[in-house]
Amino acid sequence: MLSLYRPGNGILHRMPAGPKLLLLLVLVLAVSLLPSLWWAAGAAATTTVAAYALAGLDDGMLGMRELARQTIALRWLIVVTLGAQLIFLGPEPAVANTARVTCAVLLAGLLALTTRVSALLDAVERGLRPLERLHVDSGRAAVLLTVTLTTVPVLARLAGEVREAQRARGARPGVRFFAVPFLILSLKHADQLGEALSARGVR
Template sequence: MLTLYRPGNGPWHRLPAGPKILALMSIVLGICFLPVSWVSALIMAALCLAVYAVPGAGMRVLGRQLVAVRWIILVTAAGQLIFLGPEEALTNTTRVTAAVVISGLLALTTPVSELLDALERALAPLERVGLDPQRAALVLAITLNTLPVLASLAREVREAQRARGGRQSLRHFAMPFLVVALKHADALGDALTARGVR
């Protein structure tokens, strides 16, 4: 399975997966419940900066994450500006961006095996009601990794187009990106089947 994990020694890397999931999830939930206002947008941006300012992550990594989700930012901002005012558009776009980028930090600083183990332990009590903790943990781990992986694939497609002197338009980007994303999904499905996951 393609993973975005980057080895390191920073506090986020050293923090065990369980507490890290709880910490980042709490920050994202806090962001989701902030009211719509200019001040809330500033708080969300500050939280995002603070999370990445920790040694081992850094502003360069945050910059790469923001570049990777630039289309999400653009589409969200455009849709919000069409139907809502500038304050709502800025707040909601900042909210979505901060939530995605902060969640991406989990994939960057946690090996998939540790993530699976933590999720499996957290879901173990639900086995009494018929939930398979291993399968549920695998689905959650794949879900957490999907958006950052797709952002990484999008960046690779853009770089390949630039290297070939291709035109920079959404129409020329969409088809190659769709092909690469479907290939990734197919390879992931094959890998899961080979491991006996159905």
């Protein structure tokens, strides 16, 4: 299964998958609940920068290179979210809401960057095991949650790979030239994901 995991020795790498998942969920929730004010945009950005700096991603720039890479991958989300809200809400709420959404996605991406998929799957499955008394299949639920948490950053990485390949070949930028290879890579990822799930016995 394609993963964004980056080996490292930082705080988040050393944390067990379960507590790390809870910590990042709390941070995402805290950022999401900030008000639509200027200071909230700054608070969300500061939280995200601090989280990447402490993550120990070993990119030579205290995580800032990886943060920049992830932010660039989300640029169309930023443009669409900001543009739509500027029209209907005005500058302050548009900037604050866009910052909150972007930072929430970036913080969630840290989970995929610092946690192996197998470790995350096992942690979620253990956490959901008490729900089996209510006839909840903890294994299937864990797979669903894990796939959901890891798919967005993986697709962002695939989009970045397509753009880099186009630049290397000198291809013209455009939706048509981007969409076809991105769709092919996304379908290939879906096949790999299906094979990984089948190997785990999920039907």
